[in-house]
Amino acid sequence: MNIAVEIAFSFKQKMDESYRNLDLPSDATVLEGLHLLADRFPVFRERVFDDTGSIRRNINALINGSNVQFREGLNTVLHAGDRLTVLPPVGGG
Amino acid sequence: MEQRDRVPLTSQERARYARHLVLPHIGEVGQEKLKAARVLLVGVGGLGSAIALYLAGVGVGQLVLLDDDVVSLSNLQRQVLHGTAWLGRPKVESAKERIADLNPDIHVVAVNERFTKETGMDLATGVDLILDGTDNFQARYDINEVCLKQGIPYVYGAIFRLEGQVSLLCTDEGPCYRCLFPEPPSEPVLTGEEAGILGAVPGTIGTIQATEAIKWIVGFGSALIGRLLVYDGAAMRFDTLHIEKNPDCPACGGSRTP
Numbered sequence: 001m002n003i004a005v006e007i008a009f010s011f012k013q014k015m016d017e018s019y020r021n022l023d024l025p026s027d028a029t030v031l032e033g034l035h036l037l038a039d040r041f042p043v044f045r046e047r048v049f050d051d052t053g054s055i056r057r058n059i060n061a062l063i064n065g066s067n068v069q070f071r072e073g074l075n076t077v078l079h080a081g082d083r084l085t086v087l088p089p090v091g092g093g
Numbered sequence: 094m095e096q097r098d099r100v101p102l103t104s105q106e107r108a109r110y111a112r113h114l115v116l117p118h119i120g121e122v123g124q125e126k127l128k129a130a131r132v133l134l135v136g137v138g139g140l141g142s143a144i145a146l147y148l149a150g151v152g153v154g155q156l157v158l159l160d161d162d163v164v165s166l167s168n169l170q171r172q173v174l175h176g177t178a179w180l181g182r183p184k185v186e187s188a189k190e191r192i193a194d195l196n197p198d199i200h201v202v203a204v205n206e207r208f209t210k211e212t213g214m215d216l217a218t219g220v221d222l223i224l225d226g227t228d229n230f231q232a233r234y235d236i237n238e239v240c241l242k243q244g245i246p247y248v249y250g251a252i253f254r255l256e257g258q259v260s261l262l263c264t265d266e267g268p269c270y271r272c273l274f275p276e277p278p279s280e281p282v283l284t285g286e287e288a289g290i291l292g293a294v295p296g297t298i299g300t301i302q303a304t305e306a307i308k309w310i311v312g313f314g315s316a317l318i319g320r321l322l323v324y325d326g327a328a329m330r331f332d333t334l335h336i337e338k339n340p341d342c343p344a345c346g347g348s349r350t351p
Contacts (some may be wrong), residue, residue, distance in 0.1 A: 005331070008321070008332065010254075013325070029346040056280065057279045058282060065275065066337045069275040070339050072274065083335065088253075090251040090252065090257070092228055092251060092253050092284070093136055093226050093227045
């Protein structure tokens with residue numbers, strides 16, 4: 001199934017545009033989607049995953065504009081046509 | 094804002110706002126709405142400098158400014174509201190003096206305090222909008238809570254290095270801050286002091302916040318509701334991300350007034 005991906009980090013400039021469309025098996029989770037991005041793009045792994053291979057806790061994932069923390073978190077199942085957004089918290093002013 | 098929320102212009106104000114009066118989006122009615130408006134700006138640092146200068150310049154009638162910091166030399170690379178002569182003095186007093194020079198026709202309330210939910214609830218009474226010029230996450234959750242309790246839209250803005258985010262939150266139609274970021278970061282996030290910030294970035298984001306505030310007060314255009322504008326100054330790109338109100342949000346529960 002095809003998933004649209006949006007990344008709100010400037011490091012995406014180091015990734016080619018193919019990140020925008022992710023082909024995943026049916027019933028893949030958000031975590032599996034993020035792992036596939038990390039496999040393809042080392043900079044994504046470096047910035048989104050920590051040294052132990054876990055997702056950094058400050059990373060926010062949204063499905064169709066809604067934060068996955070309100071669902072099953074990173075275990076939330078994706079569906080064909082979903083839009084997965086990876087968003088950092090930004091605190092300065 | 095409704096038609097009763099207008100204050101007639103003086104002849105001097107007609108001259109001052111001449112470029113607005115001929116602008117189809119604003120005109121005389123829109124300018125009268127700006128004159129009748131009261132907004133709360135939390136923080137007069139980087140974002141707050143741009144917000145305060147433009148909202149004062151365009152004639153927002155009442156500006157309530159809140160900040161407990163003093164002007165330091167390292168601020169002036171980006172906090173263009175202040176000046177070298179004001180080093181060591183409260184930022185809200187510096188802001189008030191600069192605004193009085195820019196536009197003596199508006200009323201400024203300067204509050205030299207840190208934003209808390211308690212002070213926010215008092216200061217937000219009767220305001221049309223709250224604008225975010227803060228530099229920390231806790232203040233943003235507190236602004237969000239005050240906005241939801243009082244039914245006031247929240248003009249969110251935040252910056253990091255060469256990046257920024259802007260949205261209009263806490264409206265009837267769109268998400269609140271907690272819909273977007275349910276919990277404060279559980280790992281340390283670099284501050285501006287640690288990470289650095291390009292001087293012009295808060296100007297870019299703060300000016301967009303001011304534009305959204307003007308549009309909301311006058312009532313034209315397409316508000317940044319349900320959309321998060323993400324700016325990357327290095328790539329010079331803006332992306333617009335779709336964001337939604339969450340029915341399970343503990344703050345708004347999918348509605349503006351819980």
